[in-house]
Amino acid sequence: MTVLIDIVKDQARSENGQRAAALSAKYETMTPQDILRDAIRNEFFGDITLSSSFGADSAVLLHMVSEIDPNLPVLFLDTDRHFFQTLQYRDELKAKLGLQNLVVLKADETEAATEDAKGTLWRTHPDACCDLRKVRPLNRVMERYGAWISGRKRHQSSTRANLPIVEWDGKHFKVNPLAKWTQADLDAYFAQHDLPPHPLVEQGFPSIGCFTCTKPVEQGQDARSGRWADSEKVECGIHNPIYGGEGI
Template identity: 60%
Template sequence: MTVLINNLVADTPEHEYARKLSAKYEGWNAESILRDVIEHEFAGTIAMTSSFGADAAALLHLVAKIDRTTPVIFLDTDRHFFQTLQYRDELVEQLGLTNLVNLRPALEDVRALDPKNTLFQSDPDACCNFRKTRPLAAVTKDYAAWISGRKRHQASTRANLSVVEYDGRGFKINPLANWTAQDVTDYIRANGLPEHPLVEQGYPSIGCFTCTKPVEAGQDARSGRWAGQDKTECGIHLSVYEDGEGI
């Protein structure tokens, strides 16, 4: 239950446990973190999300080494580059992943909220909400924890990212939090993994084709996402305290 004190969210035992786990894992390598959360801390109650974007192959490969049956949730927004969908299928086959979960927005939401497929222009937050946040929330409630590929280097908004968070719904594991862009590149090359075909075209972060542009040299990796807008996140990484749900 959410507890408010002077309009602020009070700490819960879950928040404290997340901090303890985060401190424990801070000096561990990514594979060790993943092995501990998949096989011990959250055994049988953990999933991962993947955009099958520019950095996705590294985390997917690490998870596949530990347990190929780990649920891998992909948000099929019906707005992905066709290269992303091809890349998804290629990686799933190459890594032997056996539990891919493709989530799509509810048809009734599409008809009611975005019948002309133009909502991304007038209200991108609302577009992300029904295409990504709602479908994911409906599934992740069935898990105690989920694995995310977010990294501190990606944007100023992620600079203080913890290895483990509690977002009011469940625990979120960020095993690559301290990886750099070069770390990802080196891992992909060292393990003979395919690169997303849009990376060489200047896309270091890849979302929906309607809201993603190439990035100029020296910019944040995510600066091509919702370029020219104040928006920096799709919403799936906001806590219930930030988006108002449950308060």
């Protein structure tokens, strides 16, 4: 019986992988707005959510989603270590875009008290800190959904250069509608829709995470080079390395 269940699971995994590849091919020539419309209203209707860091580029995807379905659940991982500017920006965008379903996720209090009693895990074991404050809270909520939308882009770093538009990670589909967009595309969208910038962008932060683990970057560096800048860590762990790069 167990063998049969494993065979069925393998088959499902394979079918989902094929579905992700077919959707990626279909979406490659579509605009981000058309990709979102098809994913939200058709392919993953009622079974998809958006994860947003409310960082430097987040307003673009949030604006697009707000025009398609302002009731779509928007997940925000509150690590207790965000810049206060990010929390203010989150509230500003929620009001401006009319987002009706912002879901704030936090680490389990008991797990945080046990695993990070001193609040210094970010310095001693950053992977464990991201797992406690990002990966597990997100995984708990994602039990309810089959797919989620992420704002990752190919131009952000060498580890994201081959990012497909739709991925199957073994449990969920991930839709990356902005994968093909450049910084110029994003800047033009901000201007066209009069979207407010994250206040830290003008201070040299093109990618914004926790204040403990984010530094400003020099002109010409990878946008994400200021994240965990003093370590080998490049991603937080909420995305698996399934496209030849490394997990987030």
